[in-house]
Amino acid sequence: MKSNKHLLSGADIFFECLRKEKVDTIFGYPGGAVLKLYEKLYDVDFLQHVLVRHEQGATHMAEGYAKATGKVGVVLVTSGPGATNTVTGIADAYMDSVPIVIFTGQVPTHLIGNDAFQEADIVGITRPITKHNFLVRDVKELAATIKKAFYIASTGRPGPVLVDLPKDMIAAECEFEYPEKIELRGYKPTFLGHQNQIKKAADVIKNSKRPLLYVGGGVIMSNGHRELRLFAKENNLPVTMTLQGLGSFPMSDPQSLGMLGMHGTYWANQAVNNCDVLVSLGARFDDRVTGKIDQFAPSAFKIHVDIDPTCIDKNVIVDLPIVGDVKHVIAELASELSEPLQLDDWWAQINAWREECPLHYEKHDGRLRSEFVIEKISEKTKGEAVIVTDVGQHQMWVTQYYQFNNPRSHLSSGGLGTMGFSVPASIGAAFGIKDRPIISISGDGGFQMNMQELITAAYYKLPIKFIILNNSFLGMVRQWQELFHAEKFSFTDLSDSNPDFVKVGEAFGLKSFSTDKPGQVDSLLDEAFSINDGPVLIEFKVVKEDMVFPIIPAGKSIKEIMTKRLDPKEMV
Amino acid sequence: MKHTISVLVENQFGTFNRVVTMFSGKGFNVQSISIGETETPEISRMTLVTTGEDKIIEQVVKQLNRLIDTIKVVDLTGQSRIERELALITVFYQRGTRAEITNVCNIFRGNVVDINNKTITLEVTGPPDKIDAAINVLEPYGIKEMARSGTVALKRGEQLKAEKKETLLT
Numbered sequence: 001m002k003s004n005k006h007l008l009s010g011a012d013i014f015f016e017c018l019r020k021e022k023v024d025t026i027f028g029y030p031g032g033a034v035l036k037l038y039e040k041l042y043d044v045d046f047l048q049h050v051l052v053r054h055e056q057g058a059t060h061m062a063e064g065y066a067k068a069t070g071k072v073g074v075v076l077v078t079s080g081p082g083a084t085n086t087v088t089g090i091a092d093a094y095m096d097s098v099p100i101v102i103f104t105g106q107v108p109t110h111l112i113g114n115d116a117f118q119e120a121d122i123v124g125i126t127r128p129i130t131k132h133n134f135l136v137r138d139v140k141e142l143a144a145t146i147k148k149a150f151y152i153a154s155t156g157r158p159g160p161v162l163v164d165l166p167k168d169m170i171a172a173e174c175e176f177e178y179p180e181k182i183e184l185r186g187y188k189p190t191f192l193g194h195q196n197q198i199k200k201a202a203d204v205i206k207n208s209k210r211p212l213l214y215v216g217g218g219v220i221m222s223n224g225h226r227e228l229r230l231f232a233k234e235n236n237l238p239v240t241m242t243l244q245g246l247g248s249f250p251m252s253d254p255q256s257l258g259m260l261g262m263h264g265t266y267w268a269n270q271a272v273n274n275c276d277v278l279v280s281l282g283a284r285f286d287d288r289v290t291g292k293i294d295q296f297a298p299s300a301f302k303i304h305v306d307i308d309p310t311c312i313d314k315n316v317i318v319d320l321p322i323v324g325d326v327k328h329v330i331a332e333l334a335s336e337l338s339e340p341l342q343l344d345d346w347w348a349q350i351n352a353w354r355e356e357c358p359l360h361y362e363k364h365d366g367r368l369r370s371e372f373v374i375e376k377i378s379e380k381t382k383g384e385a386v387i388v389t390d391v392g393q394h395q396m397w398v399t400q401y402y403q404f405n406n407p408r409s410h411l412s413s414g415g416l417g418t419m420g421f422s423v424p425a426s427i428g429a430a431f432g433i434k435d436r437p438i439i440s441i442s443g444d445g446g447f448q449m450n451m452q453e454l455i456t457a458a459y460y461k462l463p464i465k466f467i468i469l470n471n472s473f474l475g476m477v478r479q480w481q482e483l484f485h486a487e488k489f490s491f492t493d494l495s496d497s498n499p500d501f502v503k504v505g506e507a508f509g510l511k512s513f514s515t516d517k518p519g520q521v522d523s524l525l526d527e528a529f530s531i532n533d534g535p536v537l538i539e540f541k542v543v544k545e546d547m548v549f550p551i552i553p554a555g556k557s558i559k560e561i562m563t564k565r566l567d568p569k570e571m572v
Numbered sequence: 573m574k575h576t577i578s579v580l581v582e583n584q585f586g587t588f589n590r591v592v593t594m595f596s597g598k599g600f601n602v603q604s605i606s607i608g609e610t611e612t613p614e615i616s617r618m619t620l621v622t623t624g625e626d627k628i629i630e631q632v633v634k635q636l637n638r639l640i641d642t643i644k645v646v647d648l649t650g651q652s653r654i655e656r657e658l659a660l661i662t663v664f665y666q667r668g669t670r671a672e673i674t675n676v677c678n679i680f681r682g683n684v685v686d687i688n689n690k691t692i693t694l695e696v697t698g699p700p701d702k703i704d705a706a707i708n709v710l711e712p713y714g715i716k717e718m719a720r721s722g723t724v725a726l727k728r729g730e731q732l733k734a735e736k737k738e739t740l741l742t
Binding site: 123124127128131132135137152184185186187308309310312313314317 | 582586597627631634642
């Protein structure tokens with residue numbers, strides 16, 4: 001080897017690459033295969049390493065960070081169990097198109113395939129749940145591979161990319177050169193929408209009597225919320241959003257119909273059912289949105305804008321596809337439409353549906369309800385907080401009772417439906433967002449799935465409000481058991497097996513509170529919001545048997561919507 | 573309907589697995605897959621034979637395109653193409669049938685590639701339906717074992733109209 005060349009170890013190259021990618025935070029956990037990286041990390045000053053308590057927590061934190069900031073979330077874990085523990089978070093990021101890059105240690109290349117200590121074929125395991133993954137087999141490829149990983153994760157339809165780093169690759173040396181640009185001949189996302197298709201779409205919208213915008217997470221990912229607002233406002237168009245789309249259009253605006261789908265508002269679902277033109281922007285016609293496919297927007301001309309061609313015609317056959325970046329396509333569509341549409345009749349109809357079946361819950365029996373707590377949080381934060389929800393009833397109630405007004409404010413596990421998402425994801429968000437309150441809302445079931453990360457929040461003094469809506473039940477499963485499974489509440493009752501959440505919080509060093517009285521919600525929230533030098537935990541003991549309404553049962557159409565619990569007398 | 577899809581992929585560790593994983597993960601059918609190097613060593617060509625309704629095939633093509641390591645995906649179905657498959661077929665023979673079997677082999681323009689005192693091995697190449705026909709005819713003699721390569725296919729070159737040479741007679 002020539003002595004005049006400047007050689008760097010794989011570990012040095014790794015951190016130089018992170019520096020070039022402007023990574024400021026990584027979520028990780030050390031172990032045998034990545035010791036050399038942690039040795040270097042000890043002296044790295046340009047980024048913060050967040051020590052988690054479980055690698056699943058690290059991936060959800062990276063997701064929370066990425067969803068809240070729009071930047072790529074980065075994870076560093078060791079081989080074998082360290083790597084396999086990341087799998088749920090990776091699958092979650094894949095389903096919700098979250099840009100994260102996961103670096104896993106691997107046994108040295110000469111031991112790969114030998115059932116070596118802490119070996120797992122993580123590249124094989126994660127192939128179906130990553131946008132792409134790499135095994136670095138030559139240190140000379142390390143820099144280019146990392147560049148590719150960040151490029152693939154963050155462009156097109158974003159997603160998780162895993163890079164497996166064998167121990168000897170981290171130790172080996174070579175010259176460092178970071179490629180300025182990466183060309184991948186097999187990967188060229190279509191960015192600009194087809195002009196003629198856009199013109200056609202504009203014509204269809206112009207001539208529609210009952211148009212509806214159906215907006216998904218793509219609008220937020222492409223930072224197209226401003227374009228969406230202008231487009232909807234200038235043309236007087238009603239907007240309904242998916243779970244991931246919430247916040248792309250202000251819910252306080254009368255043109256917002258709220259969320260659609262299984263637990264969407266009555267009027268949003270009626271609007272979908274009756275519209276004559278449905279414009280899908282960065283959404284993927286998920287089964288929780290469509291219900292029965294052939295009765296989804298049955299009479300509508302369907303326009304579908306998405307950057308991922310595989311989304312188009314996958315679930316619902318559309319009339320006019322536009323492949324491209326949704327932000328640009330909305331801007332182009334807007335420029336084609338010059339006069340606001342005359343939609344008075346359509347708006348009158350939508351508002352009649354609003355009156356016909358508003359969201360409601362019991363307010364007068366003196367018992368504490370999740371909906372009430374969420375409404376209070378919405379009021380107190382004026383819809384400006386970052387709300388990180390888990391999965392289940394509380395998640396749906398948040399979509400109904402929290403008024404999201406900004407993009408990147410509603411972080412939730414949608415596609416995979418991962419219980420245990422909220423606690424770590426809120427921590428990730430808190431590392432990225434410093435100027436807005438971060439509120440984690442979980443049920444009592446999901447909270448326990450990653451509550452070890454409370455110590456991460458406490459150690460880094462993150463001012464997160466951890467809210468537990470404790471109904472002593474796996475509430476959503478309970479709801480399905482009541483509605484569809486003969487009221488057999490099989491293994492969903494946690495009332496005898498929940499821990500004391502206040503003690504849990506205190507054990508991790510969090511100021512912790514609990515109440516079951518509606519009258520105390522205000523003061524407890526005020527107290528929690530006044531504490532900003534560390535996390536707090538508030539347990540709200542809520543009514544056990546409440547259900548989320550409305551609900552359109554899975555695979556059904558709006559005709560079968562249930563808006564309230566059936567009165568036993570009516571059932572006879 | 574049966575579709576023959578030709579895919580150019582990066583000749584890299586794991587690419588084949590990626591394609592196969594995608595097919596099984598999405599629940600797509602595969603009748604045969606073959607893969608081999610192309611004129612450019614860093615690119616391999618995969619030929620996939622799959623069945624499904626048009627909507628499914630559209631998804632197959634899109635999902636193949638979506639993989640980072642795929643460079644080009646062409647559904648050759650409905651296009652003028654050359655499809656070939658190779659089969660090695662070992663058949664039992666008895667006194668009197670050996671000549672019949674070699675005769676069948678000749679009819680299918682195959683070759684005898686191995687023989688012992690009980691069996692004879694034939695090599696047959698051609699479009700998949702020709703292989704099916706050969707197998708069908710050989711079956712009554714007793715097929716001991718068989719290996720099929722799966723289909724490989726290429727689009728036919730465009731036939732440009734050849735210029736006529738002026739002859740001396742005109």
